[in-house]
Amino acid sequence: MKKPAPFLVYTVLRLLAFLVPLAILWFFFPIFREYWWLAAIFAALIGMSISMLFLRTPLTDASARLAERRENRSSGGQADADAEDQAIDATELGDDPKA
Secondary structure, eight states, X not given: OOOOOHHHHHHHHHHHHHHHHHHHHHHXXXXXXXXXXXXXXXXXXXXXXXXXXXXXXXXXXXXXXHHHHHHXXXXXXXXXXXXXXXXXXXXXXXXXXXX
């Protein structure tokens, strides 16, 4: 079974860390139905606290995957640049660049 993408897991957990407190504030505290913007602010603060305390591992996994993808991209570009440099050097020396 394939493991889900770490960035997707982290994003879903962050959304849940915001939406669950927002729903709790909205449904169980009637004053927040009138001041919805205040409920959103409190839910954002609660969600940020939850993610800082409990979502360190998914954040680390997502960051590692992004760094790995960036490293793979730049190494592929470097290989292409090296091939171009080699072709230019071969032409300057009068060699056949395809050989």
